[in-house]
Amino acid sequence: MAVLLNCSSRSNRAAEQRARLWELLRERGFVAEVLCAEKGPQLGELARRVARGPYDLVVAAGGDGTVNTVASAIAGTEKTMGVLPLGTVNHFAKHLGIPLTLEGAVRTLVEGRRVRVDVGEVNGRAFVNNSTLGIYPGIVRGREALRKRRGLNKWVALALATASGIQRHERVHLRLVLDGQEIELETPFVFVANNDFKLGDVDIGRQRPPCSGELGVCVAHAESRLSTVKLIASAVAGRIHKSTDFSILRTTALRVEAPHRRLYVAADGEVLRMATPLCYRVRPLALRVVAPLSSELNAGSRRREDPSRRIAALGG
Secondary structure (H helix, E strand, O other): OEEEEEOOOOOOHHHHHHHHHHHHHHHOOOOOEEEEEOOOHHHHHHHHHHHOOOOOEEEEEEOHHHHHHHHHHHOOOOOEEEEEEOOOOOHHHHHHOOOOOHHHHHHHHHHOEEEEEEEEEEOOEEEOOEEEEEHHHHHHHHHHHHHHHHOOOHHHHHHHHHHHHHHHOOOEEEEEEEOOEEEEEEEOEEEEEOOOOEEOOEEOOOOOOOOOOOEEEEEEOOOOHHHHHHHHHHHHHOOHHHOOOEEEEEEOEEEEEOOOOEEEEEEOOEEEEEEOOEEEEEEEEEEEEEEOOOOOOOOHHHOEEEEEEEHHHHHO
C-alpha cells in the first residue's frame, strides 16, 4: 500500500498526521509506504509514479484536491483508491460514508469493500465530485489569494472572496450542447455534477443524484446582482430547488462553447485555465474505491460491488 499525504500544511500538522498514521497502520498490520508531497505538480507527479508501481492500494490522505489527484492517476486501472479525509470539506469521503476521523478511516481501509464509481472528465481532466465554471472559479482564486497574502482562515477568506465575486457580478456567455439540444445563455455559473448536487456542504439540487453514466448540469439564470445574492442565499438555506432562476439537466455528454479562447474551470475545487470548447463526459465505473461495509453511498444506483470482496485481503 502507498499512502500519498498532502503535506502542504503551514504548521506541524502534517508531521503529526504522518506519525499518527504510521502508528495506526502498524496496529492494523499494514506494510505501507507513506509518501509526502506538496499539493500541485509535485503531488501529481508522485501519484502518477505510484500508479505505475507495484501497489495494490493507493490511499489519498488529504482533501478533495488530493483525492482528485490520486483518482486522476489510477482511474481506468485495476488499482484501488483508499481515502483518509484530512481536508476541510472532504466531500468525496462524505459521499462514500467514510468516517472523518483518522482512526475510523484507517479501519475502513481494513474492513471495507471495493466498489466502483463513475469518474467525470472535462477536456481530459478527471473529477470525482463536480466541475464549475462562471463565478465559482473566481471565488476560489480570490480565496487562495487572500489566504496567501493575508494569512486568513479558509472560511473567512471564502466569505470575503464570495462577497467580492457577487459585487462584480460577472456573467459568462455560453452555448451548451447536450443530447442534441443547444442552449445559449448568459449565466453567473454552471455546475456539472458527477455524483451529487453538493458544492462543499451546500446542497444545490435536492434531487436524486445522476445515475451511472450521467452528468447533472445545474444552470443559474440570475440576471442581476440581487438575483445572484438570492440564489446563493437559497442554496445555503437549502431552498434552491424552489427557485425559478435555476434549472437542472441530465446528460451523458456536454459541450460548452464560449467566445473566449480560455475559461477558468474548477474541478473538485482545483482551478484550471482550459481551452474552449469544454468537453465533458462520464467514464462509467472507472474508479475502484474502498467504502465502508455499511455504506449505501448517496447515489446507490452508481455503486457496483467489486468481485474481489474485501480490501482486507490486500493486507495479507
